[in-house]
Amino acid sequence: MEENKPLILVANDDGITSRGIRHLVKLMQKLGEVVVVAPDSPQSGKGHAITIGDTLRLDEAEIFDGVQAYTCSGTPADCVKLAKHYVLKDRQPDLVVSGINHGSNTSISVLYSGTMSAAIEAAIEDLPAIGFSLCDYDHRAELDHADDIILDIAKNVLKNGLPKGVALNVNIPPKQNERLKGYKICRQARARWQEEFNQRFDPYGRRYFWMAGNFVNFDKSEDNDEWVIANNYASVVPCLFDLTAHHAISMLNESWENK
């Protein structure tokens, strides 16, 4: 009986001791056998970075009850690579989940997100994968209001798989008085971060900066993740790792000279 349980790999970018991964591990234990490979330190904003030209550490961590777990010194993408090719080797996970991230990964933030890079790395390896993020930057934020939805989405992916080359970017609104309305499958909103650089001087008089900024949403329609979150649904954006702008190939071929 035990052998028929699906194998679920859990990673994240906030590090193995974060509350988000702990919550996700508990949820996934309801669905299958869980193995965790997660960064030994926070990796927020690491995008799809990988460790080349430097060494990687991988150590067992006995911090989850009844779960095989490892800390990795690298990035979220490194964690998935090490899990697939070293920790699990001949065992193929039935599902890879990443998160729950403390903070939003809607819209353009998918590019900067370590949470989603773990999921996209799994998709590159032909594994069904989901990144979960909570749109609340408070590390003590409540995490349990979307349990049913997280389990529903994971069950659907375990049952149906995902289209080839696709990973899911799931964002969850912060807990509110009104109950979460459900989830909507939608597209990435057209929005970006408008950076401001806060200039300071260190005790030696040398200048440094903090990057800060505001999120600016240019998207006025209702079929995108920003609208969905603002209306108290979880958003599910299917994401590609093939970045080709197919429509642009013919446009450029027509307009360019000297080819």
Added chain:
Amino acid sequence: MEENKPLILVANDDGITSRGIRHLVKLMQKLGEVVVVAPDSPQSGKGHAITIGDTLRLDEAEIFDGVQAYTCSGTPADCVKLAKHYVLKDRQPDLVVSGINHGSNTSISVLYSGTMSAAIEAAIEDLPAIGFSLCDYDHRAELDHADDIILDIAKNVLKNGLPKGVALNVNIPPKQNERLKGYKICRQARARWQEEFNQRFDPYGRRYFWMAGNFVNFDKSEDNDEWVIANNYASVVPCLFDLTAHHAISMLNESWENK
């Protein structure tokens, strides 16, 4: 007269002292006024990482003749953000170029590439942008065989702009006896890295790993960057930063239960 010269921002991921950026700066000086903001240390494989939760340094570097240049302690994407919002402020670059990278960024490597993250970050900011990479990992490799092609592509982008939300990923074959045949606008090949983890032990008996691996190309057609490079053309892949798998939205809506 001087005022009408286009303003060209140059970034890279190998760091400001690399031969590749030096070569690109010289080429771009033929087309306009050049400003450089580049990492103060190598940032290969950093993907679309940005620096959050840590400080950034930005210092003037007088290492290019007649060119305003800065080193940045952050990632390639940080360099473009600092250049746009702090160094150039009210001046808008007419073109952003990144590279020339020492090593290939074809196919799936576009995701791991710091070179391309600088270009994609510029595209997010609505700036026409191109990443240039040489498919030769030797840091002493010859860089001059594609000068005409690099200038042609940059001139075409300066003249025609690029479709909204698109950055170009240009890869150049290594210098060969046969002259470079030209360039082809094409799509990202279906290929991935098959990792192998080389296990070693440090002088204290503790285990560590080197990530190594082979590039595996599953793509048998001729309209992709791997074929193009193998046939001694430069490849030009237009890349998107909207990752939405639009075809998958209706597929998932039809097959999923409990929405």
